[in-house]
Amino acid sequence: MNHPTGLAAQQIGPNDSLNxxxxxVPxxxxxxxxxxxxxxxxGALPLQVAVQHHGLDLAQVLAALRAAGAGEP
Incomplete structure (x- = not known):
């Protein structure tokens, strides 16, 4: 892996697929x-599309994913 997981987590964006x-960021x-x-x-859907289909808030989902990758609960 080229980046530490924490850095990779900070780079998660709305156009990244779930997979x-x-x-x-396991x-x-x-x-x-x-x-x-x-x-x-x-899994092939972009995060933004998957979040929209489930009626979730993109900013909150991104924050949760980035926190998980940084080792935060």
Missing amino acids: AIVDR QALPVLQRLGLDTCCG
Whole structure:
């Protein structure tokens, strides 16, 4: 891996696919699962699209993913 996980987590963006996020930041998987974001069938979707489909707030989801990657609870 080229970047430490914390740095990779800070670089998560709305156009990253769910699978790409989990590949770069494995700690993101439980967050996505808790939010009901499916990395199996919906894994190729950009985060922004998946969040919109589930009626979630993109800024809050990004913050949760970045916090998980930084080792925050």
